[in-house]
Amino acid sequence: MAVEGKHQHVPGPLKQKNKTHKSGNHRTKREIEKSNKGRVNIKCLSKKNSLFMKRAERRNQSVILRKQKRDEAFEKKRQRGTSGTPPTFVVIVSLHSDINSVACLELLKTCDEDIIIQSNEQQITHFTIPRFKKRASFFIPEYGNLTNLLDAVKVADSLLLLVSPQHGIDQYGEFSLSCLFGQGLPASLFLFQGFKKLPIKKQSESRKIIQNSIEKRFPLEKFHALDSSQDALLIVRQVTDQKLKPVYYREHRPHLIAEEISFELESSESEFGVLKVTGYLRGRCLNVNGLVHLPGWGDFQMNQIDSPNDPYPLQPRKHKEKPSGDVEMNSEEVKVLDKVDPKLQENLETEVVPDPMEGEQTWPTEEELAEGKSVSSSKKKIVKRVPKGTSEYQAMWIVDDEQDIDGNPGDDDDDDDSDVDEFKDAMETMESDEEGEEDDYETMTMTENNDDEKYDANMDLDEERSMLEKIKEERQHAMFPDEVDTPMDTPARTRFARYRGLKSFRTSPWDPKENLPSDYARIFQFDKFKMTRKKVLNQQNDDGVLPGWYITLHVDKVPKEFIETYKPGTPVVLFGLLQHEQKMSVLHFNIRKYQSATQPIKSKDRLIFHVGFRRFSACPIFSQHTTGNKHKFERFLMPDSACVATVYAPITYPPVSVLVFQESLDGLHELVATGSLLSVNPDRIVAKRIILSGHPKKINKRSSVIRYMFYNRDDIYWFKPVELRTKWGRRGHVKEALGTHGHMKCVFDGQLKSQDTVLMHLYKRMFPKWTYNAHVKAPPVINVYKTPMEDDEVDKEAYKIFD
Numbered sequence: 001m002a003v004e005g006k007h008q009h010v011p012g013p014l015k016q017k018n019k020t021h022k023s024g025n026h027r028t029k030r031e032i033e034k035s036n037k038g039r040v041n042i043k044c045l046s047k048k049n050s051l052f053m054k055r056a057e058r059r060n061q062s063v064i065l066r067k068q069k070r071d072e073a074f075e076k077k078r079q080r081g082t083s084g085t086p087p088t089f090v091v092i093v094s095l096h097s098d099i100n101s102v103a104c105l106e107l108l109k110t111c112d113e114d115i116i117i118q119s120n121e122q123q124i125t126h127f128t129i130p131r132f133k134k135r136a137s138f139f140i141p142e143y144g145n146l147t148n149l150l151d152a153v154k155v156a157d158s159l160l161l162l163v164s165p166q167h168g169i170d171q172y173g174e175f176s177l178s179c180l181f182g183q184g185l186p187a188s189l190f191l192f193q194g195f196k197k198l199p200i201k202k203q204s205e206s207r208k209i210i211q212n213s214i215e216k217r218f219p220l221e222k223f224h225a226l227d228s229s230q231d232a233l234l235i236v237r238q239v240t241d242q243k244l245k246p247v248y249y250r251e252h253r254p255h256l257i258a259e260e261i262s263f264e265l266e267s268s269e270s271e272f273g274v275l276k277v278t279g280y281l282r283g284r285c286l287n288v289n290g291l292v293h294l295p296g297w298g299d300f301q302m303n304q305i306d307s308p309n310d311p312y313p314l315q316p317r318k319h320k321e322k323p324s325g326d327v328e329m330n331s332e333e334v335k336v337l338d339k340v341d342p343k344l345q346e347n348l349e350t351e352v353v354p355d356p357m358e359g360e361q362t363w364p365t366e367e368e369l370a371e372g373k374s375v376s377s378s379k380k381k382i383v384k385r386v387p388k389g390t391s392e393y394q395a396m397w398i399v400d401d402e403q404d405i406d407g408n409p410g411d412d413d414d415d416d417d418s419d420v421d422e423f424k425d426a427m428e429t430m431e432s433d434e435e436g437e438e439d440d441y442e443t444m445t446m447t448e449n450n451d452d453e454k455y456d457a458n459m460d461l462d463e464e465r466s467m468l469e470k471i472k473e474e475r476q477h478a479m480f481p482d483e484v485d486t487p488m489d490t491p492a493r494t495r496f497a498r499y500r501g502l503k504s505f506r507t508s509p510w511d512p513k514e515n516l517p518s519d520y521a522r523i524f525q526f527d528k529f530k531m532t533r534k535k536v537l538n539q540q541n542d543d544g545v546l547p548g549w550y551i552t553l554h555v556d557k558v559p560k561e562f563i564e565t566y567k568p569g570t571p572v573v574l575f576g577l578l579q580h581e582q583k584m585s586v587l588h589f590n591i592r593k594y595q596s597a598t599q600p601i602k603s604k605d606r607l608i609f610h611v612g613f614r615r616f617s618a619c620p621i622f623s624q625h626t627t628g629n630k631h632k633f634e635r636f637l638m639p640d641s642a643c644v645a646t647v648y649a650p651i652t653y654p655p656v657s658v659l660v661f662q663e664s665l666d667g668l669h670e671l672v673a674t675g676s677l678l679s680v681n682p683d684r685i686v687a688k689r690i691i692l693s694g695h696p697k698k699i700n701k702r703s704s705v706i707r708y709m710f711y712n713r714d715d716i717y718w719f720k721p722v723e724l725r726t727k728w729g730r731r732g733h734v735k736e737a738l739g740t741h742g743h744m745k746c747v748f749d750g751q752l753k754s755q756d757t758v759l760m761h762l763y764k765r766m767f768p769k770w771t772y773n774a775h776v777k778a779p780p781v782i783n784v785y786k787t788p789m790e791d792d793e794v795d796k797e798a799y800k801i802f803d
Contacts, residue, residue, distance in 0.1 A: 080134075080157075081240050083314040085548045086280035087126060087135035088240055089257065091156040093180075094143050095173030096164035101140045104162060104193055104226060108138070111232035118312055120259055123569045126312040127236070134240040135314055139257075139571065144172065144782040146179065146669060150659075151295060152571045153180055154250065154613060155257045155282065158239050159188040163223060165195045165206050168213040172782060175671065177217060178594070182659045182674035183610060184247040189238065190214055190223040197227070249612035249656045252537050254286040254547070254576035259311075261572055263563040274303065275558040277574055280550055284576070287544035288338040289345045291577040292555060295615045297562055298774035299348060299582045299650070305545055306552040307335040334552070337545060346577075350650065351584045354521035484690040488711050492692075493718040499690065499762035501722030506628050510765075512683035519770045523648065524583040525682050533653045536579050565778075575613040580651050586682040586768070587611075589645045589658045590625055591675030593637050601637035601662065601672055604769065608669060608776055611649070611677065612656035619771040620645035623686040625678075633688035633766045637673060644678060648772050651680055669779045687763045694758040703735065703747050706758050711742040719760065724748070728756045 021028075027035075053061070081088045094101045105125060109117055116128035127136045139156075141148040153159065159180075163169060169177075190210075198206055210223055224238075225231055256279040265273040275294075288305050486492050502508040526532050545551055553574065566572075589611070593601070601607070604619045622634040625642040637643055645660070660673035694709030710716050716737040724732045724746055732748030746758065 077241070077243075080244075081136060082133060086282050087137045087312065088157045089155060089282075090136055090138050090158045090160060090239055091149075091152045092138060092140045092160045092162065093149065093153075093176065094162050095169045095176065096162070096167055097143065097170060097172070098164050098167065099162045099193070101143070101162060104160075104191065105138055105140060107193070107226060107229070108232045108236060110229040111236045116316070120311075121568060122258060122260070122571070124257075124259060128312060128314060128316075129236065129240070132237065132240055133314065135312065136236065136240055137312075141571070142569065142781060146176070146782065147296075147778045148569075148571055149176060150179060150183055150610065151573050152257070153183065153186065154295075154573055154575075155255055156186050157244055158186060158242065160235075160239070161188055161190050163190055163192045163210055163213070165192045165198060165210065168209050178674070179659060179671060181217070182657060182671075184249070184657045185245070186247060187242055187245045188218075188221070189235065189242075190218070190221055191226045191235065192223055193226045195225045195227065250283055250575070252284065252653075253578060253613070254281060254283045254545075255613070256281050256551075256553075256574055258572035258574070261566075263558070263560075265560065271560050272557045273560060273563075275300075275555040275562070276552055277555060277572060278308065278550070278552040281545055281547050283547060285541050285544045285546055286551075286576050287541065288340050290544075291346050291348070291582055292553065293575045293577055293613060294555070294558070294562075295573055295575075295613060296774075296776045296778070297559070299350075299577060300555045300557060301345060301348060302340060303554040303556050304339040305337045305554070307337045307549065308552055309333065310550040337551065346582070348582060350582055351522040352524065354518070482689045482691045483693055486692055486708075486710060491712050492710055492715040493712075496690070496762055499764045501719070501761065502763055503723060505630060505632070505687075505689075505761075505763070510630055510685055510687070512629075512685055515765070517767050519648065519767070520682060522770075523585045523682060524580070524651065525585060526680070529680055532580075537653060539579075573613075578653060581653070583651050584648055584772070585651050585680050586684070587647055587649045587652065587680055588678040588684060589620075589647075589660075589675055590642060590678040591637075591645055591658060591660055591673040592642050593639045593673050594671050597670065597672040599662070599670075599672075603633070603635055605662070606771065607645075607672070608661040608663060609647070609649070610657075610659035610661070611652055612658075614650070614652065615776050616649065617771075617773045617776055618647040618649060619769055620647045621686060621766055621768050622646075623766075630685045630687050633686050642675075643673075645673075645675075646684070646686060646768050648768055648770050652677060654679075663779070667777075667780050668782065686766045688766045690762050692760040692762065694760075696752050696754065696756065696758065697743065699752050699754065701751055702749075703745055704752050704758075705738060705743055706746050707743050709742065709758065709760065710744070713737045713740045713742070716742065716744045719762075722760055722762065725759050725761065726752065726756045727759065728753055730756070732758075 023031075079085050092101050092105060109115070109125075109127075112129060112131055114130050116130075118126045118128075120126075123139065125138045127138065129136070139152055141152050192210060195203065195206065214221055214223060224235060226235060256277070258277045258279050260278040262276045263273050264276070286305070288302050291299050291301060293299050487495055502510075555574070589609070603621045606617055606619050608615070608617045622637055623631040623644045623646065624634060625644045626632070631644065634643060637645075654677040656677040658673075658675045658677060659671065660675075661669035662672045664670055692709050694706040696704045697707045698705040710719070716734060720734045722734075724734065726732075726748070730748045730750055730752060732746050735745045735747050737744050752758075
């Protein structure tokens with residue numbers, strides 16, 4: 001039997017037939033692939049591999065990159081603290097007044113028998129540990145000296161935070177941790193001494209107290225005991241080998257802490273001299289033609305860079321013996337590494353010198369000047385009878401009886417006549433008062449008030465009164481934000497001449513180059529700041545001194561006051577500046593008010609800023625931190641919300657941390673805000689808003705009569721184009737003025753309520769004042785720290801005398 005063939009479907013006459021693709025005169029991709037038979041052009045192959053990689057190839061590439069980064073990190077960790085790199089700089093911080101930091105350092109010195117210990121005039125103790133083949137340097141800032149602590153931590157690689165085993169952390173310790181967190185905290189270890197000396201029953205309780213105090217800020221950190229030389233050895237090993245946390249504002253800049261300083265005056269009568277700072281260079285390379293910054297004193301140039309012998313080598317130098325038996329000592333040779341080149345040196349130009357004739361189109365000719373003088377001399381002089389003490393400007397407004405009164409035609413004539421009559425009555429009253437002046441006044445002999453007898457040693461009454469006014473103003477601003485009363489004695493069009501109305505604060509246009517102050521001619525502005533920042537930070541500058549070298553910097557033109565106020569043991573820190581960082585511009589800081597700062601901080605109050613490695617004082621203006629191209633001005637630094645502070649200051653590239661302090665009457669610096677640098681942008685618009693309020697007198701269906709917003713007919717027509725709003729959400733506009741006392745007819749999109757309030761929003765642009773000061777005096781040492789809340793409780797009774 002034959003095998004039957006498979007059934008095949010035969011299409012019918014109704015099967016759809018699609019048109020074939022017409023490729024034209026060229027071949028299709030499929031035809032080209034068939035003709036090439038798998039052969040690929042070299043150029044196409046390289047492009048395809050670079051753009052389109054297989055999954056396995058991408059995975060393999062990521063593994064290679066990860067391995068390279070891991071190897072670089074391990075190599076950097078192995079090299080840290082060796083002969084080619086600077087010693088690990090460790091700062092010992094006491095977080096309680098009962099802790100003896102010196103005793104802890106003495107115990108660390110007993111960690112190894114072969115350790116080499118050396119100290120210098122700056123109270124920095126150097127450890128050379130042959131067992132670990134590492135070097136470390138320890139510094140103890142004075143307890144209560146906040147400036148010394150912050151300056152030392154600016155360049156610290158690691159912190160040893162000492163906690164009391166009985167009491168944990170005191171109030172000053174919490175305040176110090178808040179400042180260190182705001183500035184940038186490096187790697188840290190928690191230590192406490194005397195834990196094993198406690199009774200066994202109290203050790204568990206003490207451990208819980210300490211752990212609870214640490215977990216608030218360091219949830220993953222554990223504390224370490226320091227009671228024996230074995231504990232000290234473990235701590236020194238962990239300090240030299242632990243993973244370091246990056247502090248970005250110092251990673252991108254060369255910096256050093258002084259191991260030795262000296263000062264040489266240019267002459268006996270000179271106010272400036274050359275400061276010689278010796279230490280280990282850290283961070284990046286330093287060029288002698290660049291600039292350096294001394295925190296609290298400003299920017300300076302360098303003359304030269306020397307290279308003395310390293311006094312703290314990892315392997316001590318061996319002295320050669322002469323045949324006679326004497327030992328040949330190596331004399332300290334100072335090598336000059338580089339000297340400044342005047343052609344390549346960065347200048348200290350911080351601001352642009354504006355040209356007053358830059359906006360002039362032409363200069364007047366001699367004929368025009370002569371014509372102007374003839375016109376001014378040909379002016380007609382008028383003799384008027386005026387009261388005594390009247391100026392020439394006031395006399396121009398006095399109208400004599402014989403003169404004609406020029407008034408505007410229409411309804412305004414009656415108003416002008418009434419004003420002139422009132423002015424004449426006032427002049428007659430003044431004349432009668434002058435005639436009876438001798439009868440109304442008499443001579444009296446009064447004794448001077450002796451202010452010293454009324455001076456209260458514990459309280460400054462003027463300061464308390466001004467602080468009370470600030471508190472009342474802040475509460476008033478919180479209850480009625482931006483509302484302003486229209487003055488009755490001054491026309492509103494004169495009082496609010498610089499203000500404008502906006503249809504929408506978010507979308508209405510505002511030219512950032514319009515009506516700029518004269519200070520804007522002194523600052524620098526970037527065309528594309530983000531691109532310039534990226535270029536400067538990624539620039540690999542291998543010219544100059546390499547990190548890890550022991551060098552001496554000759555800093556030129558340092559004020560003599562620096563060495564006069566210097567105290568031994570105060571850390572001296574120098575930072576190298578990047579390109580353009582000495583020039584002035586408009587800086588914006590994103591800050592938040594510190595939780596324990598209860599005093600009101602008003603815009604344009606003088607504050608002290610710690611911006612990364614800089615320290616200066618200025619008077620900022622505050623604004624809201626919002627999206628958009630316009631930002632609302634804030635009269636006070638509001639709590640529980642982010643705020644932007646705007647100042648004139650030298651250019652700094654973010655990311656940079658910001659600490660804001662306010663100087664109290666006793667000279668102490670109180671922390672009021674923390675944050676970071678937001679941007680460097682002079683075009684950021686800060687607009688101050690005021691709200692003029694009025695109340696309905698007569699309410700119709702769509703229109704209403706509004707009063708108490710203006711008191712002048714001309715003011716109503718001046719502000720007529722501005723849109724009106726109400727607190728209940730209605731919108732409208734001014735239709736016409738009624739009478740001459742400020743009543744106006746307004747039309748709204750619905751009927752008003754009798755308890756509603758009509759508002760008019762006006763805006764003007766705000767600019768900071770040029771109040772930058774690079775020199776900041778160091779605050780006194782804090783003996784007993786009190787939070788602002790405790791001070792408020794003490795001073796509550798003092799405020800009652802003003803009620």
